[in-house]
Amino acid sequence: MNNEEKILVIxxxxxxxxxxxxxxxxxxxxxxxxxxxxxANLERxxANLERxxANLERxxASLERxxASLEKxxASLEKxxASLEKxxASLEKxxANLERxxASLEKxxANLERxxANFEKxxANLERxxANFEQGLADLKQRYTELEExxxxxxxxxxxxxxxxxxxxxxxFDGYASNYEIISRYDTRINHLERTAxxxxxxxxxxxxxxx
Numbered sequence: 001m002n003n004e005e006k007i008l009v010i011x012x013x014x015x016x017x018x019x020x021x022x023x024x025x026x027x028x029x030x031x032x033x034x035x036x037x038x039x040a041n042l043e044r045x046x047a048n049l050e051r052x053x054a055n056l057e058r059x060x061a062s063l064e065r066x067x068a069s070l071e072k073x074x075a076s077l078e079k080x081x082a083s084l085e086k087x088x089a090s091l092e093k094x095x096a097n098l099e100r101x102x103a104s105l106e107k108x109x110a111n112l113e114r115x116x117a118n119f120e121k122x123x124a125n126l127e128r129x130x131a132n133f134e135q136g137l138a139d140l141k142q143r144y145t146e147l148e149e150x151x152x153x154x155x156x157x158x159x160x161x162x163x164x165x166x167x168x169x170x171x172x173f174d175g176y177a178s179n180y181e182i183i184s185r186y187d188t189r190i191n192h193l194e195r196t197a198x199x200x201x202x203x204x205x206x207x208x209x210x211x212x
Contacts, residue, residue: 138192144190 140190140193
């Protein structure tokens with residue numbers, strides 16, 4: 001091989017190396033572009049990560065506040081629960097007292113009904129006694145009237161006998177005085193019975209009015 005051929009081979013090799021070098025430079029430029037794009041993507045991802053971290057920190061702070069509020073609400077709920085249990089216990093106690101009061105009221109009502117029945121029975125007895133008393137009083141007045149008639153008759157006889165029998169005047173006068181004394185006693189008793197009857201009448205009317 002002469003020198004020209006050697007030079008030609010060297011030139012071809014150099015040209016091939018140059019082509020390879022260009023191809024490597026092109027590949028290097030493409031790799032650099034991809035690297036720059038990846039770096040830009042990395043920076044954007046880093047910025048997104050920082051924003052996400054900031055949002056996470058805000059969310060965490062909000063979560064902590066919500067947790068504190070939740071704990072406060074839970075404490076208030078427990079307090080309300082205790083107050084509710086206390087109120088329920090008080091309500092149950094009041095209900096028990098109400099039931100006892102109702103039982104006592106029913107017992108008192110039963111006693112009142114019995115007393116009402118006894119009162120009505122006593123009132124009926126009192127009315128019957130009043131009727132009997134009034135009948136007795138009427139009978140006594142009738143006897144009093146008859147006695148007065150007898151006294152009038154005795155007075156008439158006494159007057160006639162004063163003219164006919166002077167000696168018997170004293171005896172008849174004594175009989176008249178005795179009859180007058182008896183009549184006076186009857187008159188006193190009748191007045192007392194009339195006042196008693198009037199008092200009983202007012203008492204019966206008062207009891208009737210109070211019972212209505």
